[in-house]
Amino acid sequence: MLDAMGLRLWSPAGAAAAPAPAASPAAAPAPASVPVLVTAPGAVPAPATLGARPDVSALGWPALREAVAGCRACGLCAGRTQTVFGTGSEQAQWMVVGEAPGEQEDRQGEPFVGPAGQLLDRMLAALELTRAAEAAVPPARRVYIANTLKCRPPRNRNPEPAELAQCEPYLARQVELLQPRLILAMGRFAVRALLGSEEPIGRLRGRVHRYRGVPLIVTYHPAYLLRNLPDKARAWEDLCLAAGVAEAAG
Numbered sequence: 001m002l003d004a005m006g007l008r009l010w011s012p013a014g015a016a017a018a019p020a021p022a023a024s025p026a027a028a029p030a031p032a033s034v035p036v037l038v039t040a041p042g043a044v045p046a047p048a049t050l051g052a053r054p055d056v057s058a059l060g061w062p063a064l065r066e067a068v069a070g071c072r073a074c075g076l077c078a079g080r081t082q083t084v085f086g087t088g089s090e091q092a093q094w095m096v097v098g099e100a101p102g103e104q105e106d107r108q109g110e111p112f113v114g115p116a117g118q119l120l121d122r123m124l125a126a127l128e129l130t131r132a133a134e135a136a137v138p139p140a141r142r143v144y145i146a147n148t149l150k151c152r153p154p155r156n157r158n159p160e161p162a163e164l165a166q167c168e169p170y171l172a173r174q175v176e177l178l179q180p181r182l183i184l185a186m187g188r189f190a191v192r193a194l195l196g197s198e199e200p201i202g203r204l205r206g207r208v209h210r211y212r213g214v215p216l217i218v219t220y221h222p223a224y225l226l227r228n229l230p231d232k233a234r235a236w237e238d239l240c241l242a243a244g245v246a247e248a249a250g
């Protein structure tokens with residue numbers, strides 16, 4: 001049962017087999033060997049209750065946001081500080097889809113913060129795009145940013161297929177409401193959720209895919225680019241391709 005909950009019971013090695021040394025009358029009694037209950041790395045703490053995901057297919061933005069905030073459809077709800085719904089203008093014509101909230105996103109409630117988010121903002125700024133939802137910025141220059149998962153996986157482990165499947169309807173509804181001209185899918189879990197493909201990014205980039213009729217370009221996740229500088233040039237090519245597709249769709 002503990003295993004099913006992602007918990008392991010650890011005891012000091014050999015504690016059961018080795019007899020305790022006889023205590024001398026003058027010595028302090030040896031501390032008892034107490035088993036320690038720890039959460040296995042990457043495991044989700046067992047939530048008190050999981051609930052069914054609501055039907056979100058007809059919800060508007062406020063109700064959708066509320067549904068996500070209260071969602072307990074998968075075990076990730078147990079470890080989150082808060083859900084990370086999305087950010088940017090609801091009139092944006094670009095949509096960026098990332099993977100899952102990390103530690104800082106979980107704390108701040110916004111996707112793509114920290115170094116990866118700063119790199120994304122610089123990449124977008126190079127195309128005169130922004131996540132800012134200011135009225136002065138025309139919709140063609142605005143970007144809405146969301147993740148495939150709305151709750152942080154513990155220790156930033158990879159999302160499980162069942163978690164991606166549970167969360168996907170929220171993202172699908174965000175796309176329906178936004179009706180972007182273009183989706184930029186960043187990283188393999190965004191690709192998996194949107195295209196259902198397990199193929200490497202390198203094989204999927206460089207061409208136009210579709211998600212529910214919306215043109216979709218595949219590219220690397222900014223967190224990956226921070227560790228693999230040579231691929232920044234390829235990511236720039238992807239952005240230029242995306243800009244051309246968005247322009248043509250306008």
Ligand code: SF4
Nearest residue numbers: 071074077150151167
């Ligand atoms: S990750 Fe998605 S499906 Fe799972 S609890 Fe969070 S909002 Fe619900």
